[in-house]
Amino acid sequence: MGFLSSLSTELSTNKGQIVDNFVDKGVFLYQNAYIRKRNDMQIVEPVGKKKIYKFLLIAAAIAIAFLAIGSPLIASAATSDRERMTVVLDAGHGGEDAGVRGVRTGVKESELNLKVVLLLGEYFEAGGFKVIYTRKNDTMLRHPNVKDNKKRADLFRRGDIINAAKPVAVISIHMNKYSSAARRGAQVFFGAKSAEGRRFAEILQQRLNEDVNPSLGGRTYSALTAEKYLLECTPYPAVIAECGFLSNPLDEQCLLDPEFRAELAYAVYQGTLLYLNTSGTSFM
Ligand SMILES: [Zn+2]
Numbered sequence: 686m687g688f689l690s691s692l693s694t695e696l697s698t699n700k701g702q703i704v705d706n707f708v709d710k711g712v713f714l715y716q717n718a719y720i721r722k723r724n725d726m727q728i729v730e731p732v733g734k735k736k737i738y739k740f741l742l743i744a745a746a747i748a749i750a751f752l753a754i755g756s757p758l759i760a761s762a763a764t765s766d767r768e769r770m771t772v773v774l775d776a777g778h779g780g781e782d783a784g785v786r787g788v789r790t791g792v793k794e795s796e797l798n799l800k801v802v803l804l805l806g807e808y809f810e811a812g813g814f815k816v817i818y819t820r821k822n823d824t825m826l827r828h829p830n831v832k833d834n835k836k837r838a839d840l841f842r843r844g845d846i847i848n849a850a851k852p853v854a855v856i857s858i859h860m861n862k863y864s865s866a867a868r869r870g871a872q873v874f875f876g877a878k879s880a881e882g883r884r885f886a887e888i889l890q891q892r893l894n895e896d897v898n899p900s901l902g903g904r905t906y907s908a909l910t911a912e913k914y915l916l917e918c919t920p921y922p923a924v925i926a927e928c929g930f931l932s933n934p935l936d937e938q939c940l941l942d943p944e945f946r947a948e949l950a951y952a953v954y955q956g957t958l959l960y961l962n963t964s965g966t967s968f969m
Contacts, residue, residue, distance in 0.1 A: 776795070
């Protein structure tokens, strides 16, 4: 069974359970945001007026319960959910800055980064997140105050986009290159000054070690610090995911495969949800 079809089977089997959780506990389960979103859509399908009325009654009962309890915490959590659920997705390079090239086909890193980011964005959007992309086209970014250096202008603009978004997570997607062609696998980096960035990177790395790196030669990695503007320009939790080595022909072959990229993007999405759900009080 293909990855996407097994995913949709998984989603449809879990559907009922999520409704029960929502109705019973009156909380949104963010780790199941993707499923919940699908379920919300399900509810407005023509299932008969009775079911819709029943749902409205339950929703009203929950709202009244919140008011009766008088918990400002719960009430404010309900109204500020959307703002707090912004993620920034950054496709590294673009335009005349192609990044590294595939050793066998010469494929541009910038092109693969964007493909992964757009797929990742679909997962987050379906999960109810607001997604801000630093770029959705094959282009370098410009900055009004940086005229002398295109690369610096591009990075500064990305930094501005990130900080304006006030995101819960920043994910920058890249592909790696190494002097030894044998090096394979996905690696995650964080800024040395960010404790949350580190935690995010470690959780995401573990997910990639389990779900992606077995297909990329089987080596596991630990998340590492990197001195990168994108990680240091922001107080929000940011990671760079280097999704495989374009200097290795087998990694390159995987990264060129749409099904592999879907699995990769899904693992990054799942890793991010796992991180967000262990952020203490913020998401439940
Ligand atoms: Zn890169």
